[in-house]
Amino acid sequence: MGLYSKLVLPYLTDFAMRDKAATARRSELVPGADGVVLEIGIGSGLNLPFYSSAVTHLYAVDPSPELLAMTRKKVERMTFPVELRCESAERLSLDGRSVDTIVMTWALCTIPNPARALREMRRVLIWNRVTGGCNLNRKIDDLLTSSGFNIVDLRTNYLPGPRPLTYTYEGCAVH
Ligand SMILES: C[S@@+](CC[C@H](N)C(=O)[O-])C[C@H]1O[C@@H](n2cnc3c(N)ncnc32)[C@H](O)[C@@H]1O
Numbered sequence: 001m002g003l004y005s006k007l008v009l010p011y012l013t014d015f016a017m018r019d020k021a022a023t024a025r026r027s028e029l030v031p032g033a034d035g036v037v038l039e040i041g042i043g044s045g046l047n048l049p050f051y052s053s054a055v056t057h058l059y060a061v062d063p064s065p066e067l068l069a070m071t072r073k074k075v076e077r078m079t080f081p082v083e084l085r086c087e088s089a090e091r092l093s094l095d096g097r098s099v100d101t102i103v104m105t106w107a108l109c110t111i112p113n114p115a116r117a118l119r120e121m122r123r124v125l126i127w128n129r130v131t132g133g134c135n136l137n138r139k140i141d142d143l144l145t146s147s148g149f150n151i152v153d154l155r156t157n158y159l160p161g162p163r164p165l166t167y168t169y170e171g172c173a174v175h
Contacts (some may be wrong), residue, residue: 010066014044021159035100041107045071089117094124118147140169149173
């Protein structure tokens, strides 16, 4: 890991992801999660304030120790147990069929091997749903369907900001 990844990128990510329009989308999507939840690529924990009391346990993974440290500071305010795991979505340590809901916002665009990560998500999911994030050049809907998910709700739109950066997929896919 270079100095940029350790000292600059985490703060840049946290700053960029605090965007007002993104926060509005978080407030619409994240309250839909229930039961045992897995958040993929939690970053600096910006979804945490939007989880409802329907969540019984949250597992959150991210390969960046620096971003997880930012999330850790927010965890003590949560009313349900939160377990942070420093790992990649392509290789989850969770047992098969152990989570009800997967939340993923603006992470599938970053994960190096999205197909492998989606296979892992299918493995650990009981039956519930995945909420999707944005991507710059990947067809998120195609990735989901070719990995065996069935998309039941999909909305695509541009968030405010430069067009090449703001095309967003939102929705639900079931196992
Ligand atoms: C653009 S940030 C989004 C962060 C957060 N989901 C949010 O909505 O604010 C992308 C995140 O994906 C994480 N990430 C990168 N590679 C990953 C992987 N292989 N598995 C899981 N997360 C990964 C990054 O560390 C970063 O936290």
